[in-house]
Amino acid sequence: MSALVFAQQPVSFAERLRDAAATAFIALLLGVPMIGLTTVDQGGALRIATRWPALFAFVGVCFAGRLLLRWGIDYWRAQRQSAARAASAASAEQQPATSLLLRRAGWLALLVALVLPIVFADNRYVVDTATTVLIYVMLGWGLNVVVGLAGLLDLGYVAFYAVGAYTYGLLATQFGWGFWQALPVAGAMAATFGIVLGWPTLRLRGDYLAIVTLGFGEIIRVILVNWTEMSGGPNGITSIPRPSFFGLPFKPPGDEPTFASFFGLEYSPHQRIIFLYYLILALALLTNLFVSRLRKLPIGRAWEAMREDEIACKAMGINARNVKLSAFALGAMLGGFAGVFFAARQGFISPESFTFNESAIILAIVVLGGMGSQLGVVLASLVLVLLPELGRDFAEYRMLLFGAAMILIMIWKPGGILARREPTLAYRSAEAGR
Amino acid sequence: MALALQQLINGLTLGAVYGLIAIGYTMVYGIIGMINFAHGDIYMVSAFIAISVFTLLATFGISSVPLSLLVVLLVAVLFTSVYGWTVERTAYRPLRGSTRLAPLISAIGMSIFLQNMVQLTQGARVKPIAPVLVGGVDLLTVDGFTVHLAYSQVLIIVVTVTLMAAFTWLITRTSFGRQQRSCEQDRTMTALLGINVDRTISLTFMLGAALAAVAGVMVTVYYGVVDFFIGFVAGIKAFTAAVLGGIGSLPGAMLGGLLIGLIEAFWAAYLSAEYKDVATFSILILVLMFRPSGLLGRPEVEKV
Incomplete structure (x- = not known):
């Protein structure tokens, strides 16, 4: 060449x-x-x-x-x-600088995320879109555990998102559970489904795993469409209660104390939108903290090692079954949490929201962002959610452009926007260290 | 008994179509190790081409069924192969040699692109055409249930068997087939031996698209309705068939296709039509649990 x-x-x-x-x-x-x-x-x-x-x-x-x-x-x-x-000589010092830059960009992004609803308090559209971006960020971080860290290609991630959303939807409408009560249950439910899916696929690798996960996603969707008594069929579940602020609902003033009356504020429908935004921001940040801590635990190290070389891992005495299942379960649990939030935010869920396209978009976010990179997921979610939003003026073409953009970004940066697939721990030889 | 025979015929017809599409998946996987997610949409493009050409022929007043079928097949195969070539050239070739997931995402993007392109240019509504091949024979009647074999079903099965024979000959006996198989085994070595690897891969994509094109025409003749979304479901089923048979294996793709077709037909007839997809995927998962590389796939030998 x-x-x-x-x-x-x-x-x-x-x-x-x-x-x-x-x-x-x-x-x-x-x-x-x-x-x-x-x-x-x-x-x-x-x-x-x-x-x-x-x-x-x-x-x-x-x-x-x-x-x-x-x-x-x-x-x-x-x-x-x-x-x-011209620059061939001075390339060795590049790496630490970019890493520092990335960290600064991360803090900057956090700052922007924190002040965004304050700046755009009156602009419902901006806060709503930002909430959607954050849902995808959270899903991306969840899938990142499975695909980016453990290296298991999952094309049916939306199934866990659906399990979380339907668990909350059913618990809330049938048994009157609140958001916070249902959240851990739905997460556990999704994790159980993760293990159910993970169990038969332990021996599979690569693309066989991909088709099985895809099939699993479709199975869940077909069941949701057809089991009308349980899921409401294609009509879905309606009037799912919205989350409350520690028991204080976001309602116009009435008999019981509401968020607005408790804090002596004037009621405004924006309060709920902004609360939902901060809620998903908190959930997403917790996810991020959780995952980045996990990466430093033995289990996280084992995931990354498994991604790089499964045989070497087994030879080192790592239990491949537990490592894979824990990745599936944790990834599924995070997807389930995102699902609960989705159901609570929309107030309405139907199988329409959990098609393969959704799985494809979440996977695209992880891969486009650069596998294993947390900040990359944020960038990719921004691109993939905002691109169709910006294209609203020529609505007919937006999915066309979306597909084209996926191809072009991949060709432009095959490793993802922030390609940094280096293990958290690496053996640096004396030669490289000098 | 009669119902079983009828479902056998229906299942074989459906399975033949899945098998034709599955070969495209399996060949591409064999040669460059990627899932060509846009393959189902190539098949959908061909069905739309078939609709246009059938309508065009009808406008010109050509009513001979064999002639119009032949013309439509040739035109659809020609144009669809160009689509296959273009997809590879634009979305996959620039990514050859990068990570395993990059072409997968690019393929998903291509699939979204093709679906929306067809939706924009050909309309989002379901397109029905006047039946091309009508009639059939009643094979037997048991207890008032008549087993019907439509001519279109005969056509699909005959065309598929012929194509399979031709294809097996092409892959096992011709110089192109040898090049194709050697690319599957070792692309670098093949290139060193003076074979144009890029051209072989392009031809593989075109061949896969051509078979998908035949499947698209057959489905148009069989069902008579087409919409821009048919590629997704057929693509997933065909890919499942390829994996079930053992991805990378040509007879496996055909076997997998037939099995999926039969499972669907029998499940829909005896158990429930709504859950036939669940049955398909559950059987796939079951088979893979016990034979992780598919029914006819070679088990992967790992070297450390």
């Missing part, structure tokens, strides 16, 4: 044109059946319709885009090469 780079000649314009023409030809082939032709329903029968102008526009855009892209990449490569030659 490096030999090729040094031998690189400036590419002639004719060559670029030929390359772009080839792209345009492929674009034409791709576009004819999808953009050029379409079928419209006309009185019960389909009729063919054509959109040639759109097709030619598409081909033209591809031609120009390819031309610019190739040129840009070549230019960028040349720039980077000369820059790399």
Whole structure:
């Protein structure tokens, strides 16, 4: 590869044109059946319709885009090469600086998160969106235990999210349990499901595990859709009570003491939104603290060791079964907590919210963020939640752009936005230390 | 008894379709070790191409069933292979040699992209077409229950068996097949022997897409309705089939497909139609518990 780079000649314009023409030809082939032709329903029968102008526009855009892209990449490569030659000497000191920078960024992010609802107290939309981001952050941190630390590929994480949400939904609507009573029970329930899923999959590795977890997620969803007596079927569970502030509900003033009347404040619906925001922030921060502490315990070390080399772990006398099951159970429990919060915040849950797409997005958050990186999860959640929000103006295209963005970010940074997959503990040889 | 025979026919038809899609998964997994999540959507794209071409042919007044089937098959295979090639070239090739999860995420992104692309360009509503191949034969009647074998089912089974034979020949006997198998074993060594690895991988994707295209056309003929979401469910089932049979093994993919089709048909007929997906996945989990590398898969030998 490096030999090729040094031998690189400036590419002639004719060559670029030929390359772009080839792209345009492929674009034409791709576009004819999808953009050029379409079928419209006309009185019960389909009729063919054509959109040639759109097709030619598409081909033209591809031609120009390819031309610019190739040129840009070549230019960028040349720039980077000369820059790399200049800076090849002073690269050794880079690592500690970025690590410090990351830590500062983490504290800064925490500060922003803390003051955000105060600054945007009147803007319900911002606080709501930030709450959604935090739910994904928490889910991402939970899945990070399974995928990032223990290295077990889980494509059905949404199942535990659903178990948590439905446990709270059922306990609250059927038995009148409160949010705080139900939280540990729902977490334990999700953890139990984690073990139930983990048990049969202990011997599986890699992609076999992926399909089994995916299947498990689908099983849970199909059961939720069809077991109408338990889950309400496709209609879901409605009027789930909202969490209260240590027993003080967020309601307009009435007979019993409410949050507003107890603190002598004027009632405002924003109070509940802001309370929910701080609630999920606290839950997420607890998760973060919990997971980062766990990483320093023997169990956390064992997860990371298991991710790197399972056979070596077994040879060292680590109980692979317990290590894997504990990762599944803990990850599931955190997902369950997030589910409880989700149910409490929405007040309504249905199987619609727990599809495979959700699992895919959570996994994407973990991988895009950089596996095992806590701050990366925050960044990726921000990107993945805000991207469709920003695209609301052209709502039709937002999922299209979402898919494209997932591909592009992966190509741009295959290791994730903050790729730092180094073990917490590492053996540094004397040579490297000097 | 009659019901069982009917479900056997239905299950075989369904299984043949799953098997055709599963081969695409298994080949791609065999050669570059990744789950091509967008494969189900490639199949969905082909079903839409089939709808368009059937409608186009009807507009031109071509009513001969064999001719229009042949034309649709050829056109769908051609265009869908281009889609297969493009997916590999844009979303997977830049990620070759990076972490194992990177192409998986990129594939999920591609799947979301394709689904929404089709939804935008072809509409979100379910598209029904006029039945292409109607009729069938009644095989036997027992206690008032008639076992019906539709011509479209015959078509699906015949086409699948023919394709399977051709495909086995292609992989085991031809020069391309040898290149493909050698890439599976060791890509670096294959490259050193002067084989264009990138081209072989591209061709593998195109072949997988071509088989998915056939499956897409067959399903369009069989069910007569298509929407942009069919790729997801079929993709998951086909992938389950590939894993059940042992991922990386071609006969395994076919066997897995048939098994899944039969399980679904019988479960839906005798137990409950709602829980047929639960049955499929539970059986997958059960099989993998006792045979972790699938029914026909080679057990992974780990070297330390």
